[in-house]
Amino acid sequence: MVVILDLMRMAGALAEGATGAVTISSASELDLVRRWCERTGNTLITTSPADAGLGAVLVRRGRLPDPAATLGPDRLPGARLWLYTNFHCNLACDYCCAASSPRAERRELGVERIGRLVRAGADWGVHEVYLTGGEPFLLPEIARIVADCVRLLPTTLLTNGMLFRGPGLRALQAMPREGFALQISLDSATPDVHDGHRGAGSWARAVAGIGVALGEGFRVRVAATIASPHAADLAALHDFLDGLGIARADQVIRPVAQQGAADTGVQFSRESLVPEVTVTADGVYWHPVAATDERALVSTQIEPLGPALSEVYRLFAEQWAAAGAAARLFPCA
Numbered sequence: 001m002v003v004i005l006d007l008m009r010m011a012g013a014l015a016e017g018a019t020g021a022v023t024i025s026s027a028s029e030l031d032l033v034r035r036w037c038e039r040t041g042n043t044l045i046t047t048s049p050a051d052a053g054l055g056a057v058l059v060r061r062g063r064l065p066d067p068a069a070t071l072g073p074d075r076l077p078g079a080r081l082w083l084y085t086n087f088h089c090n091l092a093c094d095y096c097c098a099a100s101s102p103r104a105e106r107r108e109l110g111v112e113r114i115g116r117l118v119r120a121g122a123d124w125g126v127h128e129v130y131l132t133g134g135e136p137f138l139l140p141e142i143a144r145i146v147a148d149c150v151r152l153l154p155t156t157l158l159t160n161g162m163l164f165r166g167p168g169l170r171a172l173q174a175m176p177r178e179g180f181a182l183q184i185s186l187d188s189a190t191p192d193v194h195d196g197h198r199g200a201g202s203w204a205r206a207v208a209g210i211g212v213a214l215g216e217g218f219r220v221r222v223a224a225t226i227a228s229p230h231a232a233d234l235a236a237l238h239d240f241l242d243g244l245g246i247a248r249a250d251q252v253i254r255p256v257a258q259q260g261a262a263d264t265g266v267q268f269s270r271e272s273l274v275p276e277v278t279v280t281a282d283g284v285y286w287h288p289v290a291a292t293d294e295r296a297l298v299s300t301q302i303e304p305l306g307p308a309l310s311e312v313y314r315l316f317a318e319q320w321a322a323a324g325a326a327a328r329l330f331p332c333a
Contacts, residue, residue, distance in 0.1 A: 003029050007036055007059065014061040019045060021056045033057050067320050071274060074127060077316045078309050081121040081153075082278040082288040082332075085109055085145060086134040091160055092261075093198045095225060097289045099260035100134045107281040111141045113303070115148045117279055120305040126277075128154045130333055132288060137163040143174040156181045156221065156333055161209025162202065173216060182213050183221040183252070183333055188233065189240035197225075210244055221250040223333065227265065229253065254331045257289045270296050271319060275312050276332070284308040288332050 003024060010020040024030050037044045043060040068076060084098065086108045092101035109117070118129055129149050136142050137159055149155040161184035164172050184206060187194040191203035213220045222241055226233070234253065241251050256265035270286045278285040280292075283300040290296035298315075299308045 016062045019060045021058050023056050077275045077313045079127045080276045081126045082130045084280040085136045089135040095256045095262040097257050097259040118149050118152050122152045124306045124309045130156050132158040137168045143171040146175045150176045150179045154179045158183045160185050162205040164209050164212040177217050181219040184210050186222050187224045189236040222246050223252040227256045277312050
């Protein structure tokens with residue numbers, strides 16, 4: 001009963017959502033704490049080292065918010081699988097979170113491995129696949145990669161939209177229209193901001209690429225990376241994209257992350273990000289925005305993928321319980 005009195009005193013002193021620790025001396029006392037939490041509407045978060053019969057348990061005042069209700073089922077860990085097809089790119093954007101450029105190492109996943117990873121993701125319970133880079137349209141096999149992915153899961157390919165001519169156009173035309181979307185980067189309604197970060201003439205070529213993709217019958221999403229968005233600039237961009245025929249639901253606005261080539265931007269840690277499992281040639285990472293950050297590395301073992309997916313889900317469940325919904329979404333797509 002001493003443990004119950006300690007719990008009652010602690011709970012009375014805690015604000016809703018706050019946590020406190022109570023010492024236990026046996027497995028039976030741990031079970032007592034668990035049952036008390038269930039009856040009183042509080043949450044048992046962690047135990048340490050209760051298996052040895054002595055330790056501290058962490059209790060949260062009140063129930064945890066349901067992550068599925070808070071984030072949406074499509075944003076739970078494992079719902080999305082990100083694959084960095086490669087790291088080399090025809091552009092060298094000054095805020096690229098992956099530090100991609102024409103000089104970057106290719107670091108490709110490869111056609112066969114991508115097929116295996118998507119199959120493993122589908123078997124585990126992944127809902128959709130995102131292919132990114134680098135610039136995926138630099139890969140001669142990109143049409144086959146897309147087809148292999150779409151056969152298993154809905155797929156989105158991120159691109160700068162500048163290579164839809166010659167071999168790139170033929171690859172585009174060979175891609176499926178159903179279960180597939182292109183996400184093209186466009187940062188502003190006029191060339192100045194976009195070209196200032198991505199290179200002179202890139203805005204006009206990206207807009208032309210959007211037109212080509214729409215003309216070929218693809219669903220096109222547009223993602224803008226904006227360091228300090230102003231209401232007037234956002235309104236102008238939305239109006240411009242409306243005029244191109246891009247649905248509002250397919251207009252993605254995301255901040256600059258201080259990762260890769262960016263020396264300024266929003267700072268994140270693994271603990272502050274809701275994970276979106278990301279695979280590169282170097283390993284499995286917590287989130288696509290941190291796919292070159294060793295602190296976000298989950299495993300250097302890429303295959304089999306299932307254990308890494310399960311581990312990320314487990315780690316996030318612990319993080320969610322301890323932080324009480326403090327982690328945030330970073331909208332890469």
